[in-house]
Amino acid sequence: MARIIVITSGKGGVGKTTTTANLGMALAKRRRKVVVVDADFGLRNLDLLLGLENRVVYTAVEVLAGQCRLEQALVKDKRFNNLALLPAAQNRTKEAVTPDQMKQLVNALARVYEYILIDCPAGIEMGFQNAIAAAKEAVIVTTPEISAVRDADRVIGLLEANNVKQIQLLINRIKPAMVQANDMMSVADVQEILAVKLLGVIPDDEKVIVSTNKGEPLVLSETPSQAGTAFDNVVRRLEGEPVPFMDLTVRDEGLLSRLRRILSNRA
Amino acid sequence: MTSDTSSISTPSDPPEASSTSSEPPMDLSLPSSSPSEPTSDARPNLIDIPENLQVRLKPEGDKLLLILPPDAEQTKSPIGFSWNEVWQQFKQQLSARERFWQPNSAVYLMVGDRLLDNRQLQAIADELSDLQLQLRWVYTSRRQTAVVAATAGYSVEQQTAAAPIAKPTTAAPSMEEPLYVQMTLRSGTEIRHNGTVVVLGDLNPGSSVIAAGDILVWGRLRGVAHAGCKGDSRCLILALQLEPTQIRIADFVARAPETPPAHYHPEVAYVSPKRTIRIARASDFQRPEWENQA
Ligand SMILES: Nc1ncnc2c1ncn2[C@@H]1O[C@H](COP(=O)(O)OP(=O)(O)OP(=O)(O)O)[C@@H](O)[C@H]1O
Numbered sequence: 069m070a071r072i073i074v075i076t077s078g079k080g081g082v083g084k085t086t087t088t089a090n091l092g093m094a095l096a097k098r099r100r101k102v103v104v105v106d107a108d109f110g111l112r113n114l115d116l117l118l119g120l121e122n123r124v125v126y127t128a129v130e131v132l133a134g135q136c137r138l139e140q141a142l143v144k145d146k147r148f149n150n151l152a153l154l155p156a157a158q159n160r161t162k163e164a165v166t167p168d169q170m171k172q173l174v175n176a177l178a179r180v181y182e183y184i185l186i187d188c189p190a191g192i193e194m195g196f197q198n199a200i201a202a203a204k205e206a207v208i209v210t211t212p213e214i215s216a217v218r219d220a221d222r223v224i225g226l227l228e229a230n231n232v233k234q235i236q237l238l239i240n241r242i243k244p245a246m247v248q249a250n251d252m253m254s255v256a257d258v259q260e261i262l263a264v265k266l267l268g269v270i271p272d273d274e275k276v277i278v279s280t281n282k283g284e285p286l287v288l289s290e291t292p293s294q295a296g297t298a299f300d301n302v303v304r305r306l307e308g309e310p311v312p313f314m315d316l317t318v319r320d321e322g323l324l325s326r327l328r329r330i331l332s333n334r335a
Numbered sequence: 336m337t338s339d340t341s342s343i344s345t346p347s348d349p350p351e352a353s354s355t356s357s358e359p360p361m362d363l364s365l366p367s368s369s370p371s372e373p374t375s376d377a378r379p380n381l382i383d384i385p386e387n388l389q390v391r392l393k394p395e396g397d398k399l400l401l402i403l404p405p406d407a408e409q410t411k412s413p414i415g416f417s418w419n420e421v422w423q424q425f426k427q428q429l430s431a432r433e434r435f436w437q438p439n440s441a442v443y444l445m446v447g448d449r450l451l452d453n454r455q456l457q458a459i460a461d462e463l464s465d466l467q468l469q470l471r472w473v474y475t476s477r478r479q480t481a482v483v484a485a486t487a488g489y490s491v492e493q494q495t496a497a498a499p500i501a502k503p504t505t506a507a508p509s510m511e512e513p514l515y516v517q518m519t520l521r522s523g524t525e526i527r528h529n530g531t532v533v534v535l536g537d538l539n540p541g542s543s544v545i546a547a548g549d550i551l552v553w554g555r556l557r558g559v560a561h562a563g564c565k566g567d568s569r570c571l572i573l574a575l576q577l578e579p580t581q582i583r584i585a586d587f588v589a590r591a592p593e594t595p596p597a598h599y600h601p602e603v604a605y606v607s608p609k610r611t612i613r614i615a616r617a618s619d620f621q622r623p624e625w626e627n628q629a
């Protein structure tokens with residue numbers, strides 16, 4: 069049975085689209101049949117992050133209007149042909165589709181794909197309702213900020229009320245140094261409020277921005293990065309592998325390196 | 336089975352928390368203003384809880400009344416709700432209170448002058464039947480809705496628009512049976528009840544409970560709690576862990592100290608005879624002697 073997962077947050081700009089692109093790509097690397105669905109009508113980004121913008125011809129709206137077949141709207145990834153994108157219309161608003169239509173689309177996709185990742189728009193209005201309509205699972209993305217956590221809490225409540233009961237948490241943009249200085253909420257602080265299962269912790273990493281601009285999700289990069297590895301780990305956990313959480317504490321130096329630092333400071 | 340009137344909603348504007356100067360940790364009171372000068376802007380308004388403010392599920396004997404609030408578009412009143420909001424409230428009510436009715440209860444749907452189309456009615460019926468509840472009767476003041484409901488095979492009673500739809504029984508008593516909710520109230524969830532509220536779960540920041548009676552939280556109280564919202568300052572707020580954004584009792588308000596204590600104990604918040612909100616450890620708490628006052 070296909071796993072239908074919505075990536076959502078409440079608050080905007082916390083990394084939903086980045087997460088969707090990386091998880092989609094990492095699953096594709098593992099030879100899963102994946103389709104990522106951009107549910108952010110009017111503000112679509114997912115095609116950009118995947119580097120597929122110039123290949124978008126039709127969108128979900130044309131499919132629903134009967135102007136093309138679902139298959140025609142799907143953009144196949146050039147790197148992995150087992151990854152596809154269902155683009156959102158850029159020229160329409162969130163009201164252009166209904167939750168029922170969204171369900172139809174996703175259920176059709178579920179017959180072919182193993183994973184359906186839905187990139188949810190920010191907010192809790194129509195666009196959110198559409199994005200969660202067909203979902204069986206949710207990944208809540210939050211940053212360790214009080215406002216993002218508050219919105220995440222609200223969204224979890226709404227998901228629960230809409231019978232999306234399998235909810236996991238992804239904490240994005242952690243800055244270990246700030247956490248240690250007590251200037252940022254820690255993973256434990258966030259978990260304490262939200263009380264849902266932790267799926268992963270992604271450090272704040274400049275390479276994310278570089279990869280966004282290149283249209284190439286970090287998990288594809290040859291040179292390993294902390295954030296890329298963290299996304300890979302998330303996917304392994306999604307697939308049921310027990311993967312220990314990365315140690316993100318600021319270098320808790322061993323005796324040797326501490327000595328070396330002290331000595332070099334002397335020099 | 337108890338009969339009660341209560342509602343859970345997700346309001347768009349949470350009440351604004353008023354702030355005060357910092358106080359010693361155990362006294363959470365505002366700078367006191369004597370009752371004769373109701374000028375302080377920090378004093379909350381007393382709140383009445385109208386019958387049809389939110390979606391409500393009200394067990395009555397062996398049936399269950401499902402009462403929908405008015406429509407935002409038809410009523411010019413700001414308390415109207417869109418279908419989407421009504422739907423959210425309805426689902427939340429169902430999940431929080433699942434254990435409170437017998438299976439196979441007949442549901443009486445009171446829609447007042449809200450227009451319901453076939454799909455909406457079907458959605459409600461489907462959701463109810465998932466919980467072994469059966470939609471039987473639809474009470475409406477709109478001909479259109481009556482036709483829709485009758486066509487779908489439900490018993491219909493069309494009432495005149497003037498009839499108080501939400502009051503099928505006698506007038507609501509001044510205080511209703513306690514409302515027991517078993518859920519964690521997440522941000523954006525609000526419970527209003529014309530009586531005492533018992534929460535088995537946490538009140539997360541951004542949630543609120545507004546009760547005409549006491550508020551008991553078997554869990555962490557981190558949101559806003561307003562007990563005695565109709566003016567009874569003898570009401571109490573009790574929590575295993577009291578770290579509220581703000582608490583209010585009648586028209587008194589207090590907020591948590593700036594620096595949270597290292598340990599939490601079960602605590603009780605009450606209005607002292609000095610007319611400030613005080614907090615006592617549950618184990619030490621004794622109800623203050625009240626001179627007769629309104
Ligand atoms: N771990 C990270 N480290 C550094 N930058 C990040 C990280 N995650 C996301 N970003 C940056 O944050 C910005 C917002 O990310 P993204 O577009 O994925 O958020 P979103 O939740 O989809 O936003 P919206 O609500 O507008 O759809 C982007 O510029 C992205 O590069």
Ligand SMILES: [Mg+2]
Pocket residue numbers: 084085086108113187188189
């Ligand atoms: Mg986005």
